[in-house]
Amino acid sequence: TAVFLGQGREFARCRVGMLVWAEMLKGKRVIVTGASTGIGEQMAYHLARMGAHVLVTARTEARLQKVITRCLELGAASAQYVSGSMEDEAFAEHVVKEAEVVLGGLDMLILNHVGNSYFNYFDGDVGHVQKLLKINFLSYVAMTVSALPRLKDSGGSIVVVSSMAGKVGFPFTAPYSATKFALDGFFSSLRQELAIQKADVSITLCILGFIDTGKTSAMWTLLIRN
Numbered sequence: 001t002a003v004f005l006g007q008g009r010e011f012a013r014c015r016v017g018m019l020v021w022a023e024m025l026k027g028k029r030v031i032v033t034g035a036s037t038g039i040g041e042q043m044a045y046h047l048a049r050m051g052a053h054v055l056v057t058a059r060t061e062a063r064l065q066k067v068i069t070r071c072l073e074l075g076a077a078s079a080q081y082v083s084g085s086m087e088d089e090a091f092a093e094h095v096v097k098e099a100e101v102v103l104g105g106l107d108m109l110i111l112n113h114v115g116n117s118y119f120n121y122f123d124g125d126v127g128h129v130q131k132l133l134k135i136n137f138l139s140y141v142a143m144t145v146s147a148l149p150r151l152k153d154s155g156g157s158i159v160v161v162s163s164m165a166g167k168v169g170f171p172f173t174a175p176y177s178a179t180k181f182a183l184d185g186f187f188s189s190l191r192q193e194l195a196i197q198k199a200d201v202s203i204t205l206c207i208l209g210f211i212d213t214g215k216t217s218a219m220w221t222l223l224i225r226n
Ligand SMILES: NC(=O)c1ccc[n+]([C@@H]2O[C@H](COP(=O)([O-])OP(=O)(O)OC[C@H]3O[C@@H](n4cnc5c(N)ncnc54)[C@H](OP(=O)(O)O)[C@@H]3O)[C@@H](O)[C@H]2O)c1
Pocket: 033, 034, 035, 036, 037, 038, 039, 040, 057, 058, 059, 060, 061, 063, 084, 085, 086, 087, 111, 112, 113, 114, 115, 116, 135, 161, 162, 163, 164, 208, 209, 210, 211, 212, 213, 215, 216
């Protein structure tokens, strides 16, 4: 499944779907990556309202502590965090192992985190592209590999947050866009392999349009000024 969000009608349809999901997610064990700010943080709050067990991760521990406090206030069945950087593949695997220990299994893996990049002409920095691929793509693969056995046990799901920039090559986003295209190739192929193997794990690729999280509008303002 590929879900396109950010446009009026699709968004409305998604809100109806959310009502159905509310019951379906009660008591489910969910990891949300990149949940210290922005879309990941808001997803954690939605899951909390639905009564899910939430495990959030990102680098900034102080922010994650606030997020889990808020999740518990909103009705999460439980809320935990693991802090660290997804640039390190071992950390990506550690998050999944930690979820298995504290949640006793896993029903949903929401891969959402994204490394910092610039919004400008490609500057030729290959090292930056490699670093971004580690954070935005390879850690998604590492977490998926670690989580698949548990997700197969639970008939669970993987949600991959991507972007229009992962479907169309827009200017000023070359490194970011490359990482998002990679996600589409990997997860669209893996979805078909799981179907062939009759594995009961769904993969949803979310194709987001522009969403004003504060940070993104600041980036646009900077570009327009320059
Ligand atoms: N906002 C939009 O307009 C838009 C449009 C299309 C797609 N998307 C996609 O939606 C997702 C969320 O975007 P957003 O706008 O909410 O981004 P955001 O506010 O910048 O949040 C990014 C999250 O990733 C975490 N993160 C960054 N570097 C990390 C690292 N090295 N290791 C672990 N965590 C790291 C950040 O926390 P720490 O800094 O604490 O680590 C933060 O929690 C992304 O996949 C993005 O590509 C967003």
